[in-house]
Amino acid sequence: MSIQEQYRQKANELLSSGTVKMVIGYGSGSTPDRRRPLFIRSPEETRNLVLDAACELNLSGYLLSEGLLSDKKRVAIFLKPEGIRTINILAAESQLNADQIVILGFDCDGTEIKELNGKSAGDFSTVIDALKKNPRENKDRELAENLENMSAEERFSFWQSEFSKCIKCYACRQACPMCYCRRCIVDCNQPQWVNTSSHTLGNFEWNIVRAFHLAGRCVECGNCDRSCPVNIPLRLLNRRMAKEVLDAFDHFSGMSASQEPVLASFKKDDPETFIL
Numbered sequence: 172m173s174i175q176e177q178y179r180q181k182a183n184e185l186l187s188s189g190t191v192k193m194v195i196g197y198g199s200g201s202t203p204d205r206r207r208p209l210f211i212r213s214p215e216e217t218r219n220l221v222l223d224a225a226c227e228l229n230l231s232g233y234l235l236s237e238g239l240l241s242d243k244k245r246v247a248i249f250l251k252p253e254g255i256r257t258i259n260i261l262a263a264e265s266q267l268n269a270d271q272i273v274i275l276g277f278d279c280d281g282t283e284i285k286e287l288n289g290k291s292a293g294d295f296s297t298v299i300d301a302l303k304k305n306p307r308e309n310k311d312r313e314l315a316e317n318l319e320n321m322s323a324e325e326r327f328s329f330w331q332s333e334f335s336k337c338i339k340c341y342a343c344r345q346a347c348p349m350c351y352c353r354r355c356i357v358d359c360n361q362p363q364w365v366n367t368s369s370h371t372l373g374n375f376e377w378n379i380v381r382a383f384h385l386a387g388r389c390v391e392c393g394n395c396d397r398s399c400p401v402n403i404p405l406r407l408l409n410r411r412m413a414k415e416v417l418d419a420f421d422h423f424s425g426m427s428a429s430q431e432p433v434l435a436s437f438k439k440d441d442p443e444t445f446i447l
Contacts, residue, residue: 174222174277174284174285174286175220175221175222175223175284177286178196178220178222178249178275178277179217179218179220180217181275182194182196182211182217182220182247182275183214183217185247185273186211186212186213186214186217187214190245190247190273191244191245191246191247191273192212192242192244192245192246193210193211193212193239193246193247194209194210194211194217194220194246194247194248194249194275195208195209195210195211195230195233195234195246195247195248195249196208196209196211196220196221196222196230196248196249196275197209197220197221197222197226197228197230197249198219198220198221199219199221200225204225205225206221206223206225206226206227206228208228208230208233209221210233220249222249222277222284223282223284224279224281224282224283224284226249226251226277226279227279227393227397228394228397229250229251229253229254229257229348229390229392229393229394230248230249230250230254231248231250231254231257231258231261231348232257232346232347232348232351232394233248234246234248234258234261234267234272235261235266235267235348235351240267240268240271243268243271244271245271245272245273246271246272246273247272247273247274247275248272248273248274248275249275249277250274250275250276250277251276251277251278251279251392252276252278252287252295252298252299252302253390253391253392253393254348254390254392255274255276255292255295255298255299255425256299256302256390256424256425256426257348257349257390257392257425258272258274258292258425258428259292259299259425259426259427259428259430260349260388260390260424260425260430261348261351262292262428263427263428263429263430263431263432264432266351269291269292269293269428270291272291272292273290273291274289274290274291274292274294274295276288276289276295276298278298292427292428293427293428296426296427299423299425299426300426302423303423303426307391309410311404311406311407314404314407315407315410318407318411330375330378330408331371331375333403333404334371334374334375334378334403335371335374336401336402336403337369337374337377337378337401337403338369338400338401339357339367339368339369339373339374339377340400341355341357342398342399342400343381343394343395343398343399343405344357344381345398346394346395346397346398347385347394347395348392348394349384349385349388349389349390350381350384356380357377365377365380378403378405378408382408382409382412383412385409385412386412386413386415386416386433386434387412387413387416387420387422387424387432387433387434388424388432389409389410389412389413389424390424390425391406391409391410391413393406395409416433419442419444420433420438420441420442
């Protein structure tokens with residue numbers, strides 16, 4: 172039996188037994204290489220589930236849909252390690268109750284799908300710990316290395332050029348499971364903190380503010396990159412912020428549901444190199 176069939180069977184059993192009220196997974200997309208979110212409520216629908224290397228989207232943001240978890244019933248969801256880290260962060264930030272989530276964990280190594288054993292976020296602590304010690308190889312490693320070797324002026328010029336393409340569609344915000352504010356700072360107009368026009372200053376304000384809001388929270392799932400219609404490499408910026416946080420505070424986001432947010436906690440051994 173293929174991995175896909177095994178997971179279909181698991182989803183069917185969870186729904187048939189009444190363990191969960193819904194399974195959030197992947198279905199066929201508009202083209203053969205695309206996958207879309209699938210929300211399944213009956214065992215019969217599980218035959219439409221797809222699980223392959225094209226299942227890249229971090230689905231955890233859908234758990235925050237208004238009213239989905241308010242009845243205290245459980246929901247099953249297909250998640251890669253990045254998505255499991257997201258569940259831990261959302262639980263730590265009191266956005267959901269991790270006990271309501273049944274995780275159908277999997278990972279992908281190239282084209283091969285690998286089963287991850289466990290049901291709750293806590294069951295995957297070894298997987299997450301391994302990610303901290305051995306980060307995934309970046310597909311855009313060459314560009315990342317080039318950025319590292321640039322001077323501050325060259326990097327500024329690079330991001331200025333990239334952000335100039337931004338059309339302020341906010342697709343990155345909508346796709347990111349960490350952007351769950353009911354009213355985003357860019358939607359506030361009294362006072363207006365961020366210029367809504369799609370020009371250099373407004374684009375810089377928006378993208379830099381968002382990067383700071385994700386510092387110590389981003390799990391590098393890549394939802395922002397994939398959703399950007401003008402292909403701005405947003406993951407590079409967020410990855411650099413994550414590296415700064417890891418180097419300065421040894422904080423790897425999403426380790427557990429009890430992990431304190433890096434910018435809302437204090438340790439006596441925190442470095443104080445930023446103090447003049």
